[in-house]
Amino acid sequence: MPPHPSDSSPHICLRSLISGHVQGVGYRYATQDKAQALGLLGWVRNCPDGRVEAMIEGDRAQVEALVDWFWSGPPGARVSEVRTESKPLQQFQRFEIWR
Numbered sequence: 001m002p003p004h005p006s007d008s009s010p011h012i013c014l015r016s017l018i019s020g021h022v023q024g025v026g027y028r029y030a031t032q033d034k035a036q037a038l039g040l041l042g043w044v045r046n047c048p049d050g051r052v053e054a055m056i057e058g059d060r061a062q063v064e065a066l067v068d069w070f071w072s073g074p075p076g077a078r079v080s081e082v083r084t085e086s087k088p089l090q091q092f093q094r095f096e097i098w099r
Contacts, residue, residue: 013042013057013087018070020080022052028097030074031066038062041092045099057092 018027023046031044031054040058047053054070056063070082 010060011058011089012060012063013055013089014063014067014084015087016054016056016067016070017047017083018052018054018073018079018081019050019083021076021078022073023050025076026074027052027077031070032095032097034069035066035095038066040066041095042090043092043096043098045097055087055090055092056095057090 028044028046031052035042035044035054035056038058040056040062042054042056042058044052044054056066067082067084071079073079
């Protein structure tokens with residue numbers, strides 16, 4: 001049986017760094033909610049330099065949807081830059097907030 005068209009998108013892993021006013025506005029919690037709603041795995045954390053870092057893994061279309069969401073984030077966030085880079089698959093078990 002041929003794969004369903006929605007199954008043709010391979011799993012990918014991306015590291016993202018989000019800059020701007022992204023700490024103290026619930027960005028990590030909103031990211032976790034959005035990632036779980038999209039069925040993604042990985043983690044998100046605050047960086048000492050004021051950015052938010054995320055490692056996200058899952059279906060390419062869903063990962064790209066989360067990266068698009070990073071530009072708006074939760075209410076109160078003002079995002080100035082989103083940088084991403086591909087990483088090897090990590091086989092995460094869930095999506096967590098790292099502290």
